[in-house]
Amino acid sequence: MxxxxxxxxxxxxxxxxxIPIGGTTFFRKEYGPAAEGRTxxxxxxxxxxxxxxxxxxxxxxxxxxxAAQLSPDAAEEMVKAMMVVNRxxxxxxxxxxxxxxxxxxxxxxxxxxxxxxxxWSEKKLExxxxxxxxxxxxxxxxxxxxxxxxxxxxxxxxxKDVWGQDVSWLVSTESLWDKNAPDHxxxxxxxxxxxxxxxxxxxxxxxxxxxxxxxxxxxxxxxxSGYVRQIQIxxxxxxxxxxxxxxxxxxxxxxxxxxxxxxxxxxxxxGHGVGLSLYGGNAMALSGSDYTQILxxxxxxxxIR
Numbered sequence: 395m396x397x398x399x400x401x402x403x404x405x406x407x408x409x410x411x412x413i414p415i416g417g418t419t420f421f422r423k424e425y426g427p428a429a430e431g432r433t434x435x436x437x438x439x440x441x442x443x444x445x446x447x448x449x450x451x452x453x454x455x456x457x458x459x460x461a462a463q464l465s466p467d468a469a470e471e472m473v474k475a476m477m478v479v480n481r482x483x484x485x486x487x488x489x490x491x492x493x494x495x496x497x498x499x500x501x502x503x504x505x506x507x508x509x510x511x512x513x514w515s516e517k518k519l520e521x522x523x524x525x526x527x528x529x530x531x532x533x534x535x536x537x538x539x540x541x542x543x544x545x546x547x548x549x550x551x552x553x554k555d556v557w558g559q560d561v562s563w564l565v566s567t568e569s570l571w572d573k574n575a576p577d578h579x580x581x582x583x584x585x586x587x588x589x590x591x592x593x594x595x596x597x598x599x600x601x602x603x604x605x606x607x608x609x610x611x612x613x614x615x616x617x618x619s620g621y622v623r624q625i626q627i628x629x630x631x632x633x634x635x636x637x638x639x640x641x642x643x644x645x646x647x648x649x650x651x652x653x654x655x656x657x658x659x660x661x662x663x664x665g666h667g668v669g670l671s672l673y674g675g676n677a678m679a680l681s682g683s684d685y686t687q688i689l690x691x692x693x694x695x696x697x698i699r
Contacts (some may be wrong), residue, residue: 399421405626412464412510422537422646436492436494437452437493437530438451438452438492439455439484439493439494439499440493441503442496445677449493450496450574452484453523455472455480455484456477456480456481456484456523457509457516458505458506458508458509459476459479459480459499459502460473460476460480460522461504461512461514461519462501462502462503463501463502463542463672464672464676465508466512468676468679469532469676469679469680470521470522471678471679471685471688472672472676472685472688473522474522474525474674474684475688476522477522477523478530478531478685478698479524479540479542479670480524480536481530482530483499483501483539484542485530485537486538486540487499491532501678502650505541513574515552522578524686524697528684529698530691530699531563531697531698532697532698532699533563533695538693539552539561540618540669541564541666541668541669541670542670542671543563543665543666543667543668543671543672543673544614544662544663544671544672544673545572545577545645545665545672545673545674546569546572546577546647546663546665546667547573547578547619547620547621547662547667547670548568548569548570548572548573548614548663548665549567549569549619549620550566550567550569550619550648550667550669551617551619551666551667552566552622552666553565553668554620555619555634556619556621556667556668562691562694563694563695563696564669565689565694566619567635567692568580569671569673569674570603570675571671571674571677571678572674575673576661578663578671579661579662580644580661581658582641582658582659583608583653583656583658583659584657585606585656585657586606586655586656586657587646589627589641589657590603592640593627593630596629596630597630597641598629599628599629603628606656607652608651610652611626611627611650611652612625613625613649613650614626619647619667620647620662621634621645621646621667622634622646622647623655625637625650629662632646634646634647641659643660643661644664644665645661645662645663645664645699646663646667647661647662647663647667669691670689675688675692676690678691686698
């Protein structure tokens with residue numbers, strides 16, 4: 395029972411933090427081909443948008459999820475790495491179940507026509523599924539919760555720093571490739587009215603703000619990876635991840651200054667910063683690393699089999 399409660403807790407955290415790079419819509423207008431019952435992998439994914447229902451094979455689900463998460467020009471070894479990540483996640487959530495509801499997974503997914511529209515080669519996806527058949531990431535005898543995000547600030551974060559819980563395979567790791575990402579650094583400016591509008595649900599006094607002064611905004615502390623742990627704005631203290639969602643910041647790694655009466659956030663990276671960096675993993679693949687090396691690097695102490 396304790397193990398099941400821990401698993402549920404992490405799945406809920408995953409739904410909140412795993413997908414930093416887009417929507418979590420399983421369907422738009424079309425569906426991939428339906429599966430005939432359970433797949434060889436032992437799990438079928440049942441999905442519905444209220445109009446149609448379909449049972450996807452595991453392989454079809456993996457292709458659609460991976461295509462949604464990566465760009466079509468991703469290196470082949472990175473595509474394989476994400477196939478393994480997604481397969482591991484499905485079995486982590488499934489436990490003893492043989493059928494999963496799509497909403498339990500909470501991941502973006504593209505149909506075959508949507509994949510084609512995005513520019514994906516179906517052969518490239520099929521090859522990645524085949525080359526990683528049945529392969530998953532394990533800690534001991536159990537599949538892990540394989541968190542990922544888009545770009546770090548140059549160093550990933552530990553689960554303990556973000557959610558206060560030690561997880562042996564989610565520790566801080568250098569990912570210096572990420573600093574070369576075209577959108578590694580982004581700047582967002584907030585007027586007093588825009589900032590107050592975003593925060594007044596948390597701070598009733600925000601509606602009375604008439605200007606932003608340097609003394610109103612103070613970063614209280616950062617973690618060892620450089621992400622904001624806590625920041626004080628007005629009379630309230632926010633943790634970095636909470637503020638990221640309230641203000642729609644790319645990440646909780648930021649500096650903030652007050653310029654011309656505006657709060658200017660300079661943000662580094664994108665996403666929660668825990669686990670596999672999609673940009674860093676792709677850079678490793680382009681440098682000659684295979685998918686097992688990529689996964690072993692970002693998920694410390696795990697076994698890929």
